[in-house]
Amino acid sequence: MKIIFLSAWIPITLVxxxxxSLNRVIRSMDITYMEEGFLGELPEKQLNVFAPRNQKYTYxxxxxxxxxxxxxxxxxLYTRIGNRFARRKVVMVIMDYPLAPEYKVxxxxxxxxxxxxxxxxxxxxxxxxxxxxYVSGHSAGGHLxxxxxxxxxxxxxxxxxxxxxxxxxxxxxxxxMYSYLEQANxxxxxxxxxxxxxxxxxxxxxxxxxxxxxxxxxxMIMVGGRTEPSIPIGVERFREAYKPFDPQPLxxxxxxxxxxxxxxxxxxxxSRAYRWVLDFLNQKEGVQKK
Numbered sequence: 142m143k144i145i146f147l148s149a150w151i152p153i154t155l156v157x158x159x160x161x162s163l164n165r166v167i168r169s170m171d172i173t174y175m176e177e178g179f180l181g182e183l184p185e186k187q188l189n190v191f192a193p194r195n196q197k198y199t200y201x202x203x204x205x206x207x208x209x210x211x212x213x214x215x216x217x218l219y220t221r222i223g224n225r226f227a228r229r230k231v232v233m234v235i236m237d238y239p240l241a242p243e244y245k246v247x248x249x250x251x252x253x254x255x256x257x258x259x260x261x262x263x264x265x266x267x268x269x270x271x272x273x274x275y276v277s278g279h280s281a282g283g284h285l286x287x288x289x290x291x292x293x294x295x296x297x298x299x300x301x302x303x304x305x306x307x308x309x310x311x312x313x314x315x316x317x318m319y320s321y322l323e324q325a326n327x328x329x330x331x332x333x334x335x336x337x338x339x340x341x342x343x344x345x346x347x348x349x350x351x352x353x354x355x356x357x358x359x360x361m362i363m364v365g366g367r368t369e370p371s372i373p374i375g376v377e378r379f380r381e382a383y384k385p386f387d388p389q390p391l392x393x394x395x396x397x398x399x400x401x402x403x404x405x406x407x408x409x410x411x412s413r414a415y416r417w418v419l420d421f422l423n424q425k426e427g428v429q430k431k
Contacts, residue, residue: 166227167192174259188236189216191223192267199429201422202269204234204260206253208280211336212241222407230428232269234260241336246347253285254295261304275307279404283313287349291357308360309418312368312403316379319344350379361421365403366396393417
């Protein structure tokens with residue numbers, strides 16, 4: 142069983158589909174959400190905000206956490222997707238976070254929670270509703286989104302309540318990283334152990350499956366039928382553990398999609414995946430007039 146989350150050509154794909162059709166979007170780039178030395182260990186990191194130009198309304202917010210096997214990726218690759226969501230009445234926030242091997246998965250989750258905290262405090266200035274904050278991510282980003290959605294401890298570290306209204310997991314990796322790494326039996330310090338360490342307790346502590354609870358926000362999961370083999374295995378384990386809390390969680394299986402096309406599809410506005418996500422984001426208040 143192998144676990145691979147992004148290939149080298151995704152930057153080329155996303156940049157190729159970049160667009161200058163921005164007249165309906167306000168872009169605010171490279172905003173520092175975390176200062177150097179935060180919590181005594183984290184580096185300075187930035188995020189980008191994509192907001193609908195019409196500021197007469199308050200919009201739902203989605204914070205997107207990129208994939209890249211916990212060791213690569215950057216927010217700039219997803220500018221096109223930020224523009225597209227903003228044009229469809231969502232305030233889209235795309236963040237960078239610390240990467241392995243210099244930083245470990247707990248640090249990534251703390252940074253992700255810090256990004257959510259920044260959104261809660263500041264997003265009203267961009268037309269976003271601070272009471273409708275959703276997190277989303279592809280691959281490793283889906284793992285981090287699920288982790289901070291179900292583990293309030295990361296927000297306890299910041300001294301705030303968990304403000305996440307829901308999570309959109311796009312072909313998420315690592316939902317049961319404990320079982321995966323235990324079966325993989327990697328040599329110490331190799332592959333994903335550079336992010337998850339050699340400690341099985343850390344694997345379990347950072348696997349969302351083991352932290353589900355009755356008060357967690359709702360989740361929507363999308364999985365490709367031709368994705369990496371480890372992803373559907375972990376997702377099915379996660380869904381079984383999730384059923385006692387929600388017998389019918391939102392789940393979409395795209396049988397022809399491989400792993401990277403699961404995120405690339407969001408470059409195409411008519412994609413049915415947009416309808417699924419927008420329906421999920423708007424299931425509560427939706428767009429509200431100021």
